Amino acid sequence: MLQFDNVGMRYGAGPEVLRDVNFRLDAGSFTFLTGPSGAGKSTLLRLMYLAEPPTRGLITLFGCDLATTRRSRFPGLRRRIGVVFQDFRLLDHLSAFDNVALPLRLARRSVHNFARDVEELLGWVGLGEKLDAEPPILSGGEQQRVAIARAVVGRPDLLLADEPTGNVDPDMAQRLIRLFVELNRLGTTVLIATHDRSLLESTRAREMRLVDGRLVEMRLQHA
Amino acid sequence: MSAQRPGRIMPRWEGAAPLDLAIGVMAFLAALAVGASLIAARTAEGWRAGLASGITVQILPPERGAIEPRWQNEVDASLSLLRGTSGIARAEPVSDSDTRALVAPWLGTGVLPKELPLPRLVDATLTPGAAIDLAGLAKRLKQVAPDSLLDDHSSWTMRLQSAADDVIWSACGILALIALGTAATVTFATRAGLAGHQPIVSLLHQMGARAGFIARAFEWHYFASALAAAALGTVLAAAVFVLAAGLEGAGLAPVPFLPPLGLGLAELPWLLLVPAAAGIIALVTARISVLAALARNY
Numbered sequence A: 001m002l003q004f005d006n007v008g009m010r011y012g013a014g015p016e017v018l019r020d021v022n023f024r025l026d027a028g029s030f031t032f033l034t035g036p037s038g039a040g041k042s043t044l045l046r047l048m049y050l051a052e053p054p055t056r057g058l059i060t061l062f063g064c065d066l067a068t069t070r071r072s073r074f075p076g077l078r079r080r081i082g083v084v085f086q087d088f089r090l091l092d093h094l095s096a097f098d099n100v101a102l103p104l105r106l107a108r109r110s111v112h113n114f115a116r117d118v119e120e121l122l123g124w125v126g127l128g129e130k131l132d133a134e135p136p137i138l139s140g141g142e143q144q145r146v147a148i149a150r151a152v153v154g155r156p157d158l159l160l161a162d163e164p165t166g167n168v169d170p171d172m173a174q175r176l177i178r179l180f181v182e183l184n185r186l187g188t189t190v191l192i193a194t195h196d197r198s199l200l201e202s203t204r205a206r207e208m209r210l211v212d213g214r215l216v217e218m219r220l221q222h223a
Numbered sequence B: 001m002s003a004q005r006p007g008r009i010m011p012r013w014e015g016a017a018p019l020d021l022a023i024g025v026m027a028f029l030a031a032l033a034v035g036a037s038l039i040a041a042r043t044a045e046g047w048r049a050g051l052a053s054g055i056t057v058q059i060l061p062p063e064r065g066a067i068e069p070r071w072q073n074e075v076d077a078s079l080s081l082l083r084g085t086s087g088i089a090r091a092e093p094v095s096d097s098d099t100r101a102l103v104a105p106w107l108g109t110g111v112l113p114k115e116l117p118l119p120r121l122v123d124a125t126l127t128p129g130a131a132i133d134l135a136g137l138a139k140r141l142k143q144v145a146p147d148s149l150l151d152d153h154s155s156w157t158m159r160l161q162s163a164a165d166d167v168i169w170s171a172c173g174i175l176a177l178i179a180l181g182t183a184a185t186v187t188f189a190t191r192a193g194l195a196g197h198q199p200i201v202s203l204l205h206q207m208g209a210r211a212g213f214i215a216r217a218f219e220w221h222y223f224a225s226a227l228a229a230a231a232l233g234t235v236l237a238a239a240v241f242v243l244a245a246g247l248e249g250a251g252l253a254p255v256p257f258l259p260p261l262g263l264g265l266a267e268l269p270w271l272l273l274v275p276a277a278a279g280i281i282a283l284v285t286a287r288i289s290v291l292a293a294l295a296r297n298y
Helices: A041-048 A071-079 A096-106 A111-124 A140-152 A170-185 A197-202 B014-052 B067-083 B096-107 B134-144 B154-196 B198-206 B211-249 B268-297
Strands: A002-010 A016-025 A030-034 A056-061 A081-084 A158-162 A189-193 A206-211 A214-220 B054-059 B088-094 B120-126 B148-151
Touching (some): A002 A041, A016 A041, A016 A214, A030 A041, A041 A056, A041 A158, A041 A189, A081 A140, A096 A140, A140 A158, A170 A197, B014 B154, B154 B268, B198 B211
Parallel strands (some): A030 A189
Antiparallel strands (some): A002 A056, B088 B120
16 A cells, blocks of 8 residues: 655755554554654655655555656546645635545536535534534634545545644544544554544554654554 | 625725726737728728829920920820720820929929920829839830830739838837736736735635636636726727817828828727737736746645
């Protein structure tokens, strides 16, 4: 599914923020990415969702060596990835419904085809009454739930979430984790970057720990 | 409800008003140029048809002998010859007062001195479609009226046609410049809009949108804006032509000595080409600009 071999990353002439990163995510796996602030979690995620190329090393995604894959194939690869951004990146001029439906529109599905799915999903994350609300009038937690719904609505092959429960209460956090677990059960490979140890303790999943740009620990959590 | 009608992915760029204004003004000027070329073409055709359907015979005052009887004899002989020539529908002498009226713009309307010799004129109308040997007719006129000159108006027709062609080509040149200016303005605005919408473009790119998808979101936005702005500019230009026609209808020529400046109802639809062209120029320019910027930045 996703493999990093000796991957390094630096911005400009600065120091390497990721060093000799090696790991593999198997299809259907569920993984937590943890580590202190500034350890390089967001940078590692950016490499995974093809926001930028590494400065060295090899990344293989969906069986494609990214160094030799034609750029014209990247949009297709990106559409197979659902991303929950730490800053949500919702479109303020679109309603919650339209924000969530965006990946489906990019996949050229018609509104009649997906409207019910989107409404059900927004209902599941507790926003069934706010389909037409635009992000600026939603709370931080509500915006986060819209961002999560947008990431999962297309049932991506790979789900990457950066602190997806940072703005919600513990009950809602557990509910969202159940959503990720359910998605994983349906076949999606899930990786969640988080500081929240309670999430790790409630879910049987592998943990990858990143410290100072290096992966230092990989272990299986037991619920 | 949003579920039934998805929102526009690309919101209106807040800095677009100056672009709309520029396109509206350009469309106004373009519509004036189109209207001017229509008027020039119509006027030239009117002049050509009027002049080509008639001939004029001038009989100059005889240089020797008794002037008056010979002069009148030559007029009468010319009239008889013309009236007996196949292909000439009508031939009439032009009265002295009408002849004086013809030269009035140059010599004034005061009393002309008697000794100023004005030629006598015979105006003839050709039968539509008739083929007349004008050179042969001129020779035969010389035989019966040695002081006659046949004018078939061809030199005037050619000059007027040439002048009208110049006006039409000038209008085409102005239209080409306006199209170029519109394309440059839209290119500039598209780049600014792309920068203004950078977070949206970046997100769409990240979610796997192809360049063509993003370009379509932009190009339809600029197409619609340009179409609306150009339609407004064209309506204003059309109003100018309708107003000119109204003034002329009321007997008030907006600009004396020029041909009628109004456009008829049958001619006004030609102005619709302006907003259509503006929309297409904006669409194509925006697409090219966006695709180039996406290839450069992403």
